[in-house]
């Protein structure tokens with residue numbers, strides 16, 4: 076299968092007050108055409124940094140290496156001009172907080188229209204028609220009126236729909252959604268997820284869906300990559316992940332999902348804290364929190380191992 | 395709410411303000427200890443002259459009657475006669491009014507036209523040499539006393555280099571004819587380019603002196619508010635949409651960043667007027683500032699009242715303009 080996104084050995088670091096922070100450390104990921112990859116992990120594990128690397132929107136001080144293959148070209152080799160042409164057209168992004176992600180002084184219409192105007196062009200009327208069409212596509216009621224309104228006049232759910240409309244305006248090959256529902260309340264969350272799923276199928280767009288919530292991922296993703304401390308620790312199909320989670324961290328994460336159906340005592344959580352990324356790691360990064368840790372885990376760095384259909388970074392599965 | 399309604403409401407709000415100020419201005423003459431008529435004529439007034447002046451000023455009527463009479467006239471810009479020259483206050487003021495507005499507008503234009511681009515550049519090139527120069531200027535600029543700066547400018551550019559005139563608004567031989575009182579405009583209206591150049595030359599030094607403080611402020615506020623805006627989420631959204639760099643700055647960032655700049659400018663108008671008193675004195679600029687100094691020295695209360703009332707009116711109008719500008723820039727205020 077042809078892959079839309081093919082990240083190889085991505086490393087991203089920042090110089091900060093606490094020293095050098097290796098936020099992403101040797102990440103490999105692939106997303107096939109029209110597929111949805113869920114990227115999941117606790118806060119601070121490097122999910123947003125990964126997505127911003129693909130967009131090439133990291134601050135200038137970020138040290139970035141490796142390869143980000145997009146439709147056969149390496150995004151890390153592109154200059155600003157080329158990137159401007161790709162962003163919003165071939166790759167687009169939806170952010171976490173719809174309340175702050177829209178420009179407060181521009182009308183909704185203008186914010187959607189400018190994407191079309193800049194990437195595809197057209198007459199005023201064509202652009203306006205297309206904008207109204209997009210607003211209907213993301214199910215914004217009363218689009219004729221809304222198009223002239225400003226972000227502060229709308230609820231979070233509507234704003235996130237506007238973000239989605241902007242993102243799909245040019246029919247992108249890849250859509251990155253970084254915690255698109257985290258800031259919304261539960262009923263709205265479900266609607267937005269359903270909308271993304273629906274559009275993804277309709278437009279056959281590849282999606283990188285980022286979340287700290289496996290519940291969200293399970294609803295939309297074909298494949299899942301679990302990240303821990305800047306690395307992928309497990310990467311497999313969504314089905315496989317929930318049926319037979321391999322990495323002890325994944326197993327822990329799955330136990331933390333609240334379930335309605337079964338009896339569940341106290342909501343479990345993974346004991347311990349996420350490690351500081353400014354340290355030098357040796358061996359498994361989950362070692363301190365792992366219930367199945369062995370002496371050998373600390374000895375040397377562990378590679379992603381092929382276990383059945385999964386890739387797992389854990390010594391339990393090495394022969 | 396539509397912007398016209400908004401303007402109308404703001405406008406209606408200005409009425410109580412103006413009435414309040416009118417009471418204060420009116421009372422001014424009564425708040426000073428002693429008999430105002432006697433004070434105005436001090437030290438030479440004979441009892442007959444004092445009584446005549448009391449009659450002329452209406453000081454023998456009950457206070458409320460005096461106020462309403464005064465207000466009724468003031469609304470038509472009739473503030474009575476100057477005690478020192480005997481001519482009507484409004485004719486004294488009107489010849490000076492245009493001079494002050496011309497100077498203040500020029501200073502304000504310099505502050506805006508130079509200050510905003512400098513602030514934007516400083517913010518975009520944070521921690522560069524130009525940024526440090528801007529910071530230094532914006533810190534230093536606000537602490538330079540206007541009269542000292544004015545004198546230094548005169549010393550360097552007028553007295554030493556001789557490039558620009560020392561004082562006044564126009565040269566005697568320029569052939570200027572007064573139409574509106576705004577010399578730049580008048581020179582163009584009568585088609586006298588020589589007079590226009592002459593008026594510009596006279597305007598440069600006082601305008602630069604008066605603009606320094608607001609310019610420093612505009613640079614500082616533009617820079618800091620631009621820096622803040624650049625770090626906002628919606629800027630990341632704009633870049634994620636592939637909008638080119640320059641358009642992002644001028645379309646997405648600047649408009650947001652200008653909101654605090656407009657606020658500060660609005661507040662600064664007051665001190666701009668204060669500064670213009672000093673500037674006008676240093677440059678012998680025949681404006682309201684020097685008029686009020688003269689009339690205070692002469693205890694010419696009708697003139698003082700007229701100038702203060704008019705200055706308040708200007709402030710109210712300027713604030714109105716600022717509010718409207720504000721509403722134009724920030725839709726959150728309009729709706």
Ligand SMILES: Nc1ncnc2c1ncn2[C@@H]1O[C@H](COP(=O)(O)OP(=O)(O)OP(=O)(O)O)[C@@H](O)[C@H]1O
Nearest residue numbers: 089091098117118119120121122123124134287352
């Ligand atoms: N601009 C930056 N400068 C310095 N460090 C950064 C920067 N951006 C991110 N980091 C660091 O990189 C690490 C990963 O951050 P990232 O935002 O990718 O986490 P995340 O997985 O998206 O978490 P969350 O669920 O909270 O969004 C963090 O330790 C963070 O402190």
Ligand SMILES: [Mg+2]
Nearest residue numbers: 122123124253
């Ligand atoms: Mg994040």
